[in-house]
Amino acid sequence: MSEVKLAASVRKEFGKGAARRIRREDKVPGVLYGHGSDPVHITLPGHELLMALRTPNVLIALDIEGKNELAIPKAVQRDPLKGFLEHVDLLLVKRGEKVTVEIPVQTEGDLAPGGYLLEHVLNALPVEAEATHIPESVSVSVEGLEAGASVLAKDITLPKGVSLAVEEDAVVLQVLAAQAEEPAAEGEGDEAAEA
Template sequence: MSEAEKIATETRSEFGKGAARRIRRDNKIPAVIYGHGNDPVHVILPGHQTMMALKHGGANALLALDVEGTEQLALTKDVQVDPIRRVIEHIDFVAVRRGEKVTVDVPIHVVGDAAPDTLVVTENAVISVEAEATHIPEFFEVSVQGAKEGTQILAKELDLPKGTTLLADEDLLIVNVTQQISAEALEAELEEAEAEAGIEHDVSDAEIAEAQDEAAAIDAGDDAAAKGDSAE
């Protein structure tokens, strides 16, 4: 992992939704730093620089925050993003020290093309490890190049860098390569499952209209027959 990016912070003294909105209008981000038994430290971060640092650092970005002249290493733990505007609304950090071990979930990146007519399924998209705070892997790369049907990649097969310890079960399935199912076979499986569950297909509008026409024709025939009987 690259050196933590240094970011100057401002002390946050106003709180509440109104204050948070004013901070965001100035293209800044409210944040809080927890950890080491200290009281939470509320700060304000520069919006663009922080966003780029998080993008570069990945899911477990480590920043060197300048808090009132003192550097504080801070590990990103939660980033709240507006679902519509896609801007960062708030960040939670955990204070860490150089050399300190931390527990993190590291993403899995699958690369390569498996054998023809196979399907690559990522069973677990992240894996839990313990690593030094300043040497957290950004991701673990798993290659499926040429992998045949039946190939299974387990957690113990991951290439962990020095100083990183696997915390998940060694036999945890990470990637599973199975036979690719055809559209016809998938449809047959769905129909079989629906039949077993007693699910009937919905009747189409055309089928309903046809049934109504047939019923009307039968009724018309019955009426005509009734009139003929009356005339006799």
């Protein structure tokens, strides 16, 4: 997992008006917290942050006016219509520290022939990993699975140093039989016409 370096500055103004001014400058207001320290209100570069957040659970190396910190995104608020970043919460982490995050589950292969449907019960798998070695995703083979088959959390091979943060028997994926539309019975249409 790669680190993304971002320069940040400490915010002195708070409230709606200050946040709007920050966003007009193509920057994003945020807060950095964790490890029992007081929250630090910061301003981050908008485009660079947006690009960094495209990687799930990205590790961000912050340079806050000369002080270096490591953080992972905890909560991201976007404008519901335009999609731009409105605010970000960052969780302070240290090298070697274990954190609980959710990593995307990707599937490989094709289901058995027969028109089956694959249901993602968990789109992301909760795991515990070292903050500097969080996997970007996990892959699961669904090759040849038929209706009624399911993939449990314990069936997924995790990278070294990563452990489940969910019950082992939790269903991650399941295969369902496709529901076909039932054709109308042949006699029903004739009877309706006679009546």
